[in-house]
Amino acid sequence: MIEFKDIKKSFGDKIVLDGVSHVMETGKANLIIGSSGSGKTVLQKCLVGLIEPDEGEIIYDGKSFTDMNDEDRKLLRQQIGMLFQGSALFDSMNVENNIKFPLDMFTTDNHSTKLKRVNEVLERVNLVGSNKKLPAEISGGMKKRVAIARAIVLNPKYLFCDEPNSGLDPQTSMLIDKLIYEITKEFNMTTIINTHDMNSVMEIGENILYMVNGKKEWTGNSKDIIFSDNKKLNEFIFASEFLQDAKNMRMLEANGKIDGNGDVVEKK
């Protein structure tokens, strides 16, 4: 579980995070959503310590990350896996070495044990046989999967994903979402996903934090979104006519009739 309280961060005069508090639950896909510039990436970077917040406290399973010294943070980070927006694979290393890198750095296992583990995680992300390919030789979706494999190779307790679907087609996006969700359940990880992909929100959003201008605007899960009357949230999630229709259909299924404007007029 990761809890953060009253996180504030400014860059010069620009307030990016303005007192955000929330609890990210273990074994769930925790989503941070919001439009571009809402502060979700800065929040995630604050949570992993890549950016120091100006105020507030971050607590990992009861231990204050904010008060930790560098050595303790380094130890904690070995329990964190992160999937970056651009995958952040090491260009000079092939897929196998990219995934093996954390094992080389932090374990004393022999080569064959490391290789076995690499193949296990490659199988988990459906990339068997891609060991010797360079990052430049694989597609965007495969890069994401390699990055997931690298992130989970040390069996982390916490998984951070920064826009895992960016630049991917809808089908591959769904595969990546499904993979992250399954891994979260399988290893009982605290997974935090930054996204503005509405499919992800509706498919895997178990604990959603919606941010607007650096502030917490709404929290709930994907089912709550359908019935939420939060205007900003509705405008953000159901921005297109197609998505509005989808919402109305879901509401119709649950509540009964709707009028021409999409409002519920009669409940069962």
Add this chain to the structure above:
Amino acid sequence: MLKGMFSKPENAKLYWKEFMHQCSEVGLGSLGIVSIISVFMGAVSAVQTSYQLVSPLISKGTIAQIVRDTVILEFAPTLVCIVLAGVIGSKISSELGNMRVSEQIDALEIMGINTKTYLIMPKIAAALLTIPMLVILAMVLGIWGGRFAGSASGILSTDTYDQGLLQSFMPYNVIFALIKAYTFAFIISTVPAYYGYYVQGGSLEIGRNSTKSVVVSCVMILLADYALAALLL
């Protein structure tokens, strides 16, 4: 940046591997260009010195002395290091800049790795080890280039050249050249590392910072060159 570099390596074996890789990149990777420049600067020095020494009262062996001292004192350490500032400096800066922009440095940080120690320290250590070696090689090849050009163009025989080389030789000059080489090696590795590591933006900024790092390194080399000459000669 330098202060944050000194921490215990997470895995000494991997750091050693990275150090050896950098030695290969910095040292072996620059061997060709250093060799070519050195031979030609020695050859040109011999030919031009001979062109200027027209007095029959000055012995031909003096040409060898002038080539030797010019190469050892200035050409090998300074000229070679200015070229290396371009070759190695831009490489270090753009490599780190690209890693920063593509979040590879962040990925290493998240893994719990001190990126300054892992990425910068091996580069500085490799530069401090290999650049003085390259400078020594440049001295040898520069003097040989002068010898070759002198005999090939009929300015002076190889025997006269060899005799001239041994006249009034001051071993301190070699030590001075090595002090310069170590100083310049530090500049060549740290300045571009700083510009690359702290780049912000995209590919345009990587290019800009890379160019800036080479310019700053060259100016610092020239300033250090003057300061060391004024202090130590």
